[in-house]
Amino acid sequence: MNKKSSLTKASHIIEETLKNLKADRSFKVYPIWKQWPQIVGETIAAKCEATYVQGKILVVTVTNSVWMNELGFQKRQILEKIKELIPESTVEDIRFQLKRE
Numbered sequence: 267m268n269k270k271s272s273l274t275k276a277s278h279i280i281e282e283t284l285k286n287l288k289a290d291r292s293f294k295v296y297p298i299w300k301q302w303p304q305i306v307g308e309t310i311a312a313k314c315e316a317t318y319v320q321g322k323i324l325v326v327t328v329t330n331s332v333w334m335n336e337l338g339f340q341k342r343q344i345l346e347k348i349k350e351l352i353p354e355s356t357v358e359d360i361r362f363q364l365k366r367e
Contacts, residue, residue, distance in 0.1 A: 294356075295324070297354075298319070298324060298355065299315065305347045323357070324357045324359070325360075325363060327363055328363065329365050338362060344360060
């Protein structure tokens, strides 16, 4: 077995392990979470957070229904800003959910 095939297999094992642990959701959201204030602005970032990525959908947790409605209107702009700041992102859609209290 050559080094390249063993590395490929190791990376596949790591990826599958992350999927099984559901850790890939958190891993994929990290670059977005880290730049969230730059993506949506400081005011909006204080009212919501990028929670996880499921497939190609970013799930954003919002403090209340008023902000959830407002973010719905801004969805396209948020997606464009994500692509601008994080070109490697695979996110194609956003789902907003209310924060559980």
